[in-house]
Amino acid sequence: MSHAEEKYYVPHGSHWPIVGSAGLLFLMVGVSVWLNGGDTGFWVMLAGFAIIIFMLVGWFGEVIGESESGRFNTQVGMSFRMGMFWFIFSEVMFFSAFFGALFYARNMAIPWLGGESNNFFTNLMLWDGFESTWPTNGPGNIGGDFEPMGPFGLPLINTVLLLSSSVTLTIAHHALLKGHRSLVKVFLGATFVLGFIFVFLQAEEYIEAYQHMNLTLGSGIYGSTFFMLTGFHGMHVTIGAIMLTIIWFRVLKGHFTPDKHFAFEAVAWYCHFVDVVWVALYVFVYWM
Amino acid sequence: MSATVADTHAEHEHHGPVAGWRRWLYATNHKDIGTMYLILSLIMFFVGGVMALIIRTELFSPGLQFVNPAFFNQMTTMHALIMVFGAVMPAFVGLANWMVPLMIGAPDMALPRMNNWSFWILPVAFAMLASTLFMPGGAPASGWTMYPPLVLQTGDAFPFLIFSVHLLGISSIMGAINIIVTIVNMRAPDMSLLKMPMFVWTWLITAYLLLAVMPVLAGAVTMLLTDQFFGTSFFLAAGGGDPVMFQHIFWFFGHPEVYIMILPAFGVVSEIIPTFSRKPLFGHDSMVYAASSIAFLSFIVWAHHMFTTGMPLTGQLFFMFATMLIAVPTGVKVFNWTATMWRGAMSFETPMLFALAFLFLFTIGGFSGLMLAIVPADIQYHDSYFVVAHFHYVLVPGSVFAVMAAVYYWMPKWTGHYYDERMGKLHFWLSTIFVNVTFFPMHFLGLAGMPRRIPDYSTQFADFNSIASIGAIGFGLSQLLFAYNVIQCVRKKGSTATDAVWDQPQGLEWTVPSPAPYHTFETPPTSSVKTTFS
Numbered sequence: 001m002s003h004a005e006e007k008y009y010v011p012h013g014s015h016w017p018i019v020g021s022a023g024l025l026f027l028m029v030g031v032s033v034w035l036n037g038g039d040t041g042f043w044v045m046l047a048g049f050a051i052i053i054f055m056l057v058g059w060f061g062e063v064i065g066e067s068e069s070g071r072f073n074t075q076v077g078m079s080f081r082m083g084m085f086w087f088i089f090s091e092v093m094f095f096s097a098f099f100g101a102l103f104y105a106r107n108m109a110i111p112w113l114g115g116e117s118n119n120f121f122t123n124l125m126l127w128d129g130f131e132s133t134w135p136t137n138g139p140g141n142i143g144g145d146f147e148p149m150g151p152f153g154l155p156l157i158n159t160v161l162l163l164s165s166s167v168t169l170t171i172a173h174h175a176l177l178k179g180h181r182s183l184v185k186v187f188l189g190a191t192f193v194l195g196f197i198f199v200f201l202q203a204e205e206y207i208e209a210y211q212h213m214n215l216t217l218g219s220g221i222y223g224s225t226f227f228m229l230t231g232f233h234g235m236h237v238t239i240g241a242i243m244l245t246i247i248w249f250r251v252l253k254g255h256f257t258p259d260k261h262f263a264f265e266a267v268a269w270y271c272h273f274v275d276v277v278w279v280a281l282y283v284f285v286y287w288m
Numbered sequence: 289m290s291a292t293v294a295d296t297h298a299e300h301e302h303h304g305p306v307a308g309w310r311r312w313l314y315a316t317n318h319k320d321i322g323t324m325y326l327i328l329s330l331i332m333f334f335v336g337g338v339m340a341l342i343i344r345t346e347l348f349s350p351g352l353q354f355v356n357p358a359f360f361n362q363m364t365t366m367h368a369l370i371m372v373f374g375a376v377m378p379a380f381v382g383l384a385n386w387m388v389p390l391m392i393g394a395p396d397m398a399l400p401r402m403n404n405w406s407f408w409i410l411p412v413a414f415a416m417l418a419s420t421l422f423m424p425g426g427a428p429a430s431g432w433t434m435y436p437p438l439v440l441q442t443g444d445a446f447p448f449l450i451f452s453v454h455l456l457g458i459s460s461i462m463g464a465i466n467i468i469v470t471i472v473n474m475r476a477p478d479m480s481l482l483k484m485p486m487f488v489w490t491w492l493i494t495a496y497l498l499l500a501v502m503p504v505l506a507g508a509v510t511m512l513l514t515d516q517f518f519g520t521s522f523f524l525a526a527g528g529g530d531p532v533m534f535q536h537i538f539w540f541f542g543h544p545e546v547y548i549m550i551l552p553a554f555g556v557v558s559e560i561i562p563t564f565s566r567k568p569l570f571g572h573d574s575m576v577y578a579a580s581s582i583a584f585l586s587f588i589v590w591a592h593h594m595f596t597t598g599m600p601l602t603g604q605l606f607f608m609f610a611t612m613l614i615a616v617p618t619g620v621k622v623f624n625w626t627a628t629m630w631r632g633a634m635s636f637e638t639p640m641l642f643a644l645a646f647l648f649l650f651t652i653g654g655f656s657g658l659m660l661a662i663v664p665a666d667i668q669y670h671d672s673y674f675v676v677a678h679f680h681y682v683l684v685p686g687s688v689f690a691v692m693a694a695v696y697y698w699m700p701k702w703t704g705h706y707y708d709e710r711m712g713k714l715h716f717w718l719s720t721i722f723v724n725v726t727f728f729p730m731h732f733l734g735l736a737g738m739p740r741r742i743p744d745y746s747t748q749f750a751d752f753n754s755i756a757s758i759g760a761i762g763f764g765l766s767q768l769l770f771a772y773n774v775i776q777c778v779r780k781k782g783s784t785a786t787d788a789v790w791d792q793p794q795g796l797e798w799t800v801p802s803p804a805p806y807h808t809f810e811t812p813p814t815s816s817v818k819t820t821f822s
Contacts, residue, residue: 014314016405017401021405083469
């Protein structure tokens with residue numbers, strides 16, 4: 001509002017959103033058909049995915065072009081920042097649903113199956129002999145005996161990696177603010193390399209779980225919460241690392257100034273959010 | 289940067305819309321996108337309405353007459369999904385798109401391209417949802433609440449249902465972000481938060497509710513999807529999960545969702561009653577605090593939807609008392625609306641009539657809600673027609689009447705022409721009479737023990753069901769008048785509207801010409817707030 005004298009940038013019509021909708025249509029219908037057992041669905045899904053990638057590249061490319069040609073005033077930058085902030089808030093709520101499922105299962109569902117509170121007869125009549133423990137795959141021993149994932153080894157290494165990436169990212173951010181661009185390149189590069197190593201190690205962890213621990217997505221409520229929480233988190237790290245890579249190339253091209261670097265900030269916020277989710281995961285999924 | 293501002297002006301200072309389909313498909317103009325939302329909502333209102341009439345036709349008399357029970361269940365499910373996500377929510381988003389920038393003196397929504405996307409995801413979502421009617425196993429029939437394990441018995445429609453809910457969520461989240469950013473970042477320079485019009489306030493609060501709960505719904509349906517196709521055990525007791533957990537997660541979304549559908553209605557009524565009482569809104573600031581309190585409380589009352597599904601006594605007590613607490617801020621609002629009219633120079637044009645009907649009939653819905661909040665009573669009322677009566681009273685003469693009030697109130701500003709006042713009043717009276725004929729007997733049916741979502745019933749319920757069905761058909765036909773009135777107004781059949789439209793209404797939207805030009809407030813207005821009626 002302090003920039004009332006500068007006009008707010010209201011763009012011309014854009015074809016990118018409708019391309020995105022077409023991509024979503026193909027993607028969602030494709031996945032649905034595929035899940036229902038129709039093989040063509042797989043290819044429709046891939047087509048939808050390709051359209052969405054095309055849309056993302058085109059749409060972001062257009063916005064980057066507008067930004068570099070100086071069409072965005074401070075107020076537009078503020079809109080972008082607020083938009084990103086509240087998008088991250090919605091992501092927090094998405095993860096909350098899965099954390100909520102974990103807490104509910106551990107503190108309510110499983111103790112009740114074990115006969116706690118007023119559920120003595122539930123336990124006796126339905127699941128006689130089931131004792132409330134964690135980790136568990138439930139009274140039906142769904143998925144068979146498994147070994148839970150401990151907090152040490154790969155998860156601990158991954159924690160160190162992700163927290164280090166947070167530090168390197170902050171160093172890069174401060175370097176950008178002070179205009180030390182060579183430092184930005186080094187530390188931003190280090191950040192996305194750390195991110196990709198994290199994803200690689202998590203893949204190793206999953207392989208270990210599936211091949212040697214009989215811990216799968218089908219291992220009852222423990223397997224469900226473990227893989228859904230860490231899986232969605234891993235997906236977010238992957239997206240974050242890809243975004244960091246793009247930002248890195250933009251730095252190489254000479255984009256961003258100490259007082260104008262929304263995309264850098266947005267990606268940094270996103271990565272810090274992903275790091276915070278990891279800390280919660282490490283404590284509640286691996287450790288406790 | 290400011291050096292380059294001049295040459296960008298030339299590029300985006302175009303004054304009319306582009307011709308042809310590109311105007312709509314590539315739209316970035318908040319008025320165009322608002323119009324598309326409102327048209328989609330009207331279409332969905334009739335689609336969902338036809339489904340309601342299929343339900344009421346079957347229920348006209350006991351026994352099975354017209355449809356088989358499976359199709360009946362598909363109709364109750366699809367009617368709810370289409371009315372909630374297709375009619376009511378897009379209607380309010382459409383109103384927000386049209387009016388929020390006009391009311392706060394902004395040139396457009398803050399993120400116009402994203403605005404386009406949040407609209408154009410909706411047709412995709414509804415195409416997917418509607419296509420399920422023609423699939424093996426039919427459309428979803430588990431009720432819009434999608435409780436497992438029942439919902440897991442859905443046929444090929446299942447993944448389509450899940451992904452259409454995902455798409456609706458994505459659309460709502462982007463819409464909510466846009467509205468928040470617009471309101472927070474783009475207000476006229478001298479419009480402080482507490483000077484904002486009440487419609488803008490209630491939408492700001494609604495947008496935060498959307499942001500907080502739509503992702504939770506996405507999480508819940510994702511768990512359904514993985515339980516069905518990928519072997520997870522979230523809602524499987526044998527694996528240590530719990531089907532009741534779905535109900536908790538769903539209603540953590542579901543209860544704020546009902547306030548998402550009513551808070552903007554509060555905002556609309558808070559705009560209309562002052563205009564036609566020719567007095568400022570009584571207790572403006574307390575209205576803001578009341579709406580905020582309702583929003584906060586909506587997060588801690590969800591389990592009152594589940595009193596019969598089993599929870600500890602302390603849980604029942606907490607959720608009962610927290611629910612009843614909502615009556616306090618709601619009472620503040622009803623009191624303030626009434627006090628606004630006190631000694632006002634009132635007139636009763638169609639928007640005011642709808643707002644008054646809202647005031648009375650929403651309050652009836654609120655009172656039956658209080659009855660349902662009481663745990664020992666709720667155990668009797670649960671899943672009965674009393675619940676159906678309750679939520680239809682808050683949704684139809686509540687939310688839907690508020691949308692209609694808003695359309696009659698602002699349509700002269702949109703089209704530059706008045707609707708036919710006589711026809712508007714006819715529409716109002718027919719709607720108000722038939723809505724009560726439809727839904728009031730359902731209270732008695734429910735208290736007498738008639739369960740909801742069942743196509744057949746005991747003969748003792750026959751009379752009230754016949755009355756309700758006659759009312760429903762009357763209400764449905766009356767809405768053709770609404771469509772007629774809107775179409776006539778859009779075709780500019782009525783008399784030409786003045787810029788103020790009404791008799792000295794407050795607010796920036798009345799300072800721009802009627803019809804509102806394609807671009808408004810390209811430079812922020814110098815003085816944004818009129819504070820007194822002269």
